[in-house]
Amino acid sequence: VATVTVATATGAKTASASWLLHFPDREPLTVTFSPPSTHAEVLDAYPAALVAAEPIESGRRHHDTPLAGDQEAAVLAWLSEIGETDETTIADVLTLCRQDEEARRYFLGRAVEISANDDRRCCSQCGNLRSGVCVVARPGGRVSAIVGYRPASPDVLQRCAGYSSTASRN
Structure with missing residues (x-):
């Protein structure tokens, strides 16, 4: 069984708005308090956080936050x-x-x-991509591909003759 040792001043009066709580039986939890709370107040609110509670410094997140x-x-x-x-x-x-x-x-x-100087766009930004299908794709067309073509990587920047920022989206 691994243990996490975190240096915290349990008696400290310093308050923080964001805290990372460690539990013995589950994944850590990030919580936010408004107004900011002290270590003692956090432990009062989350008594099951027996392993540790540590303030999260401003701007920092301890768990991965997915990028869009x-x-x-x-x-x-x-x-x-x-x-x-x-x-x-x-x-x-x-x-x-x-x-x-x-x-x-x-x-x-x-x-x-x-x-600002890049004319590449992602298929996911195109008005011609509907329900994951490029509606202008035709053999020999502006987008030369099979009818019903689904881009494998719609979030990759590329240049496309069929790109439209103004097509109506369904």
Whole structure:
């Protein structure tokens, strides 16, 4: 049985709005208090958190928070644009974006800088993608593919002659 040792000042009067609670019989839980609460108040509210309760520093999340598909695609596009190909570095950046709000804002901001000059779009952004099917796909057409074509990676940036930002969506 593994134990988690967390240095906390149980008698501390410092209050925090976000806390990470550790339990002996389940996964950790992130909770938010308004107004911010002290360690003692958190333990009063969650007495089953017998292992530990630790404040979460502002902007930081201890559990992975999934990036939206377009956010991950934007960060990956930026990394590609700057020539980053090391898989470990790419994985580290994505992990950091999932765990740290400030890092997420930074990398998404960098991605926006390059996207201003980028004419690529994701199929998921296209008005011609309906229920996962490209409605303009035809052999020899604007999108030369089989009728009923479903993009395998609709969140990957690409250039497409069939892209439409104005088509009505159903």
